[in-house]
Amino acid sequence: xxKAILSYSKKVPVPGQEFSSQSYHLSxxxxxxxxxxxxxxxxxxxxxxxxxxxxxxxxxxxxxxNGGAEQPTGPxxxxxxxxxxxxxxxKATNRQVKYIVxxxxxxxxxxxxxxxxxxxxxxxxxxxxxxxxxxxxxxDSLKAGTKKAA
Numbered sequence: 001x002x003k004a005i006l007s008y009s010k011k012v013p014v015p016g017q018e019f020s021s022q023s024y025h026l027s028x029x030x031x032x033x034x035x036x037x038x039x040x041x042x043x044x045x046x047x048x049x050x051x052x053x054x055x056x057x058x059x060x061x062x063x064x065x066n067g068g069a070e071q072p073t074g075p076x077x078x079x080x081x082x083x084x085x086x087x088x089x090x091k092a093t094n095r096q097v098k099y100i101v102x103x104x105x106x107x108x109x110x111x112x113x114x115x116x117x118x119x120x121x122x123x124x125x126x127x128x129x130x131x132x133x134x135x136x137x138x139x140d141s142l143k144a145g146t147k148k149a150a
Contacts, residue, residue: 003031006049007027010023013126
């Protein structure tokens with residue numbers, strides 16, 4: 001028997017508290033028969049990981065947490081400025097988010113104001129929900145402004 005341990009964790013910003021988050025985590029241990037071919041092992045691991053991930057996301061959504069809040073839907077490209085991407089689709093990198101926060105701090109912009117801007121411009125709950133494309137556009141906006149970026 002092969003043993004696979006799959007984990008998924010997610011950090012969710014705490015509303016109204018800068019640089020604070022709650023962490024959610026689920027691990028699942030499963031056994032796979034030795035008789036499986038390599039592609040079957042990969043498929044089983046992928047399916048099991050998707051189950052773990054979906055379970056965490058569903059729990060967050062049912063608890064009403066920001067990280068699991070339902071995303072508005074609409075026509076258009078998921079990476080466009082006014083339609084949020086589905087969960088897990090081309091999310092902004094940690095480096096992009098950190099750069100946004102650092103740049104905003106230099107410009108005197110609070111996290112709450114950044115999140116409000118993200119809701120207004122991109123229809124996402126916070127800067128942690130931006131796609132790479134949206135994060136890039138927000139960075140360009142912040143860089144262009146001499147004080148608070150519009």
